[in-house]
Amino acid sequence: MKGYIAASSLPAKRRWKGHAVAVLALVFFSLLVPLAFLLGLHNRFPSGYLSDERSSSESVFENYAHVDAGPEQNHSEGGQSRVHGLIDRFKPPIPKDVPENFTKKPLTEFSNGGMPFTSQPKDAMSYSKPKHITSRGPTTEQVVAPKVSSSLNARNDRGNRKENHPKGAAGDEIEKPCQLEFGSYCIWSMEHKEVMKDSIVKRLKDQLFVARAYYPSVAKLQGQDNLSRELKQNIQEHERMLSEAISDADLPSFVGKKIQKMDHTIAKAKSCTVDCNNVDKKLRQILDLTEDEAHFHMKQSAFLYHLGVQTMPRSLHCLSMRLTVEYFKTSLQDIERLHAQKLNNPSFQHYVLFSRNILAASATINSAVMNAEKSGHMIFHLVTDGQNFYAMKHWFARNSYKEATVRVLNFENVKLINFYNLGRRQLSPSEEFRVSIHDIARSSPMQLRTEYISVFGHSHFILPELFKNLKKVIVLDDDVVVQRDLSSLWNLDLEGKVNGAVQFCGIRLGQLKMYMRGHSYNGDSCAWMSGLNIIDLERWRERNITGNYLGLLQKFQNGSEASWRASALPISLLAFQDLIYALDDAWVQSRLGHDYGVSADAIKNAAALHYNGNMKPWLELGIPKYKSYWKKFLTKEERFMDECNVNP
Incomplete structure (x- = not known):
């Protein structure tokens, strides 16, 4: 009997030791993983006090009159130049072991589309809403869709939204792709664009931008615990001020001291020998998230604009x-x-x-x-x-x-x-339709013009x-x-x-052949x-x-x-x-509901004025300088x- 007891107790002791080792391993890794996140040892997410937490319900406005963008288009490089300026201003000393041929990686690029929609052939046409909710030559056209009620749709995976965009040579190239995605909201927003104000708030954001970029690298350095703690505290103080302030008038009286303190802390962080790749990578991550946020708010604004256009006041x-x-x-x-x-x-x-x-x-x-x-x-x-x-x-x-x-x-x-x-x-x-046209005869294939045609x-x-x-x-x-x-x-x-x-000879029937379902027609006929x-x-x-x-x-x-x-x-x-x-053509002067450039003489000489477009004169969003011609008949x-x- 004793031999049986002795023989059976040995495996029990071994099992107990195996459980103890497993528990110790779990404790070790439970401490190691948060430490890795704190020090920014992972590659996928930014560390410190900037997170990329976006719920799956975060949405993107689906352009209610979306046009297939055709050739790839590009954003303005203003955001990139600003970031490069910040990098030059706050750049750290480059370690001696960095090779001479070291160059910056290109900034993260975005497509100007990024909206979920069923794939269509090029020059796809969709149709527009009824109006009451609200150069001749060779062209390739893209006709758009009914301005039915738009909705906020689930955000696409970012990997599917990245495209290359060659820089536009003129402001028109920047404006027109914006029109493709956001419609006449872009014209309205540019007309009502306000001058940049609140320079102190802007400076606080720039400081926070750079401090967040340096923090993960400084936190990894040995013997820089005090600097890391100081940088973290300044980041938190800036975030607290910006969470309560929209304009300079909302800032506390001691904001000047906080700015000087952050400048001093950033200068000390610059004096440290840090890996330039880490700082550059962090700046790109922050820029990526900032541009995403700006793009999202642009889509939200466009959605509210179209909602105001389509609904009865x-x-x-x-x-x-x-x-x-x-x-x-x-x-x-x-x-x-x-x-x-x-x-x-x-x-x-x-x-x-x-x-x-x-x-x-x-x-x-x-x-x-x-x-x-x-x-x-x-x-x-x-x-x-x-x-x-x-x-x-x-x-x-x-x-x-x-x-x-x-x-x-x-x-x-x-x-x-x-x-x-x-x-x-x-x-x-x-029925009214928004039509965007690529003019081959123009110098740049990016030149687009948008028209509203009603039938x-x-x-x-x-x-x-x-x-x-x-x-x-x-x-x-x-x-x-x-x-x-x-x-x-x-x-x-x-x-x-x-x-x-x-x-309207800007659009000819031959340009719409794919939508005529095989019916015979004269392709040279004007709309x-x-x-x-x-x-x-x-x-x-x-x-x-x-x-x-x-x-x-x-x-x-x-x-x-x-x-x-x-x-x-x-x-x-x-x-x-x-x-x-x-x-x-003297009978009707159209375009008064979407074009800010109609001359006063053309309006005066027309027998009738047609407010075709989104900006109807009875809406608050109507073009102000054309409203007087309509209001005098109320x-x-x-x-x-x-x-x-x-x-x-």
């Missing part, structure tokens, strides 16, 4: 709701009944608008009436949706426009929608049946302001064409613009434009709202090919405008 929403409530509280005379004999009389001048915006439609109608020689012959047919129908009815019953008659129609009550099997009962005003929405294609007794109508968009009498258009001979429109169009309804019926439209609609849309809206561009261009009568002293604080 609160004041306009208030105006629509107040007018709707007032419509059911009061009983005003029905203008349509008083002028019923005029509404379908082809001897009068009939104008058609499709709009959801009360203020915009009112300004367009008022501008046309104020500049007309005889307003008594003018009949305006305003087609809107059910949500704004009663508000529109009450507004135009309360306000008169000289002798002109305004008729409001509810598109959702039109029985023709079901008759033509359009599939969607929602109102579809003119008829789906609702326009029931015009002949909506107005069966009329022979001719003028179609206006609600972002148009009229400056001249339009009566001469009624006597214009369209030479057998259907649609009199201003042509055309909605905004101000004279329509021959008799020729429309003879040519069966509506029937052709319905056939094209079945081929270009798959039942989803996105494809339905996206099909507006190719369908409009194909349905009216060879049926466009080119109006003189209805004055309207009670509901004052109560809803409507002041565009």
Whole structure:
């Protein structure tokens, strides 16, 4: 029995010793790993007080009108020159054993895209939002997509976002790639760019930038514990001040002493013999994270800009709701009944608008009436949706426009929608598309220009049946302001064409061949613009434009709202090919919703102004110098405008 006990106790003792060794090993490594992180012995992450902790939910704005960037583009080298300046200013003494051919590694490079999207062929085209939310020669074009609601999307892996970007030779090369990614937000942000202020805050950040770069290297040196502790303390103090201060006025009174103290500490760190590669590597890591953060905030700003463009301002929403409530509280005379004999009389001048915006439609109608020689012959047919129908009815019953008659129609009550099997009962005003073009004829392939082209929405294609007794109508968009009498258009001979429109030869149909689904067309034909169009309804019926439209609609849309809206561009261009009568360019001056460079003379000489683009005049984001041409046609002293604080 004793022999059995002795024999069995020996393995037990050995097992106990094995557990003890394992526990000691775990204790040793648990102390070693934090020490390695503290001393910056790892290669993947920066050490010290700068971390690269970014949650997986940290997002990047998906450009709602993204264009395939085509040739590789590059950022400005301003950030690199600044970093090199800081390196030169605070550079440590180079050890004697560094080889003479030592050179700096290139800074981390970023792509200007970096956004998740399904890969598309070059010159990919996507389509744009309806406007109401808001050099000829060889070119290669890229047409962009519907400005549907953008969202913040999960951030891409950084390794997939790095590209080389050759430096642009001029400011335009820097601006245009920015437009590709952020759209007209870039133009707006540059126009409203503020001068750099708060130099003390900037200096604190620069000091913190350099101190963080030196800290890991100093912490590794033997006998420099005091310096390492001092550097760490200064970093913490700077971080604390910057966390509570945005401008120089927010800084504490003793900030000067803190700056001098940090300068002294950095000078001592420079006097130490440190590995230049470590400092350089650390600077690059910090720059990488800083640029990432700046790029992320740029995308957030662009998202908020586009959100402001696409959503109805609160004041306009208030105006629509107040007018709707007032419509059911009061009983005003029905203008349509008083002028019923005029509404379908082809001897009068009939104008058609499709709009959801009360203020915009009112300004367009008022501008046309104020500049007309005889307003008594003018009949305006305003087609809107059910949500704004009663508000529109009450507004135009309360306000008169000289002798002109305004008729409001509810598109959702039109029985023709079901008759033509359009599939969607929602109102579809003119659709607007952002187009970015590479001009081969220009000196640099990076030269781009961005245009906004608007075409008829789906609702326009029931015009002949909506107005069966009329022979001719003028179609206006609600972002148009009229400056001249339009009566001469009624006597214009369209030479057998259907649609009199201003042509836009910056885009030709041949450049859009990949989106025409094999349909035959004249590749040299110019695109055309909605905004101000004279329509021959008799020729429309003879040519069966509506029937052709319905056939094209079945081929270009798959039942989803996105494809339905996206099909507006190719369908409009194909349905009216060879049926466009080119109006003189003096009739319409466009670009007032996205171009800051339109001259005052061009505006003055135009018969109509078209605010195509994101920056509509009724938005706070509208271009200020063009707003006055629109605001002078607003209805004055309207009670509901004052109560809803409507002041565009």
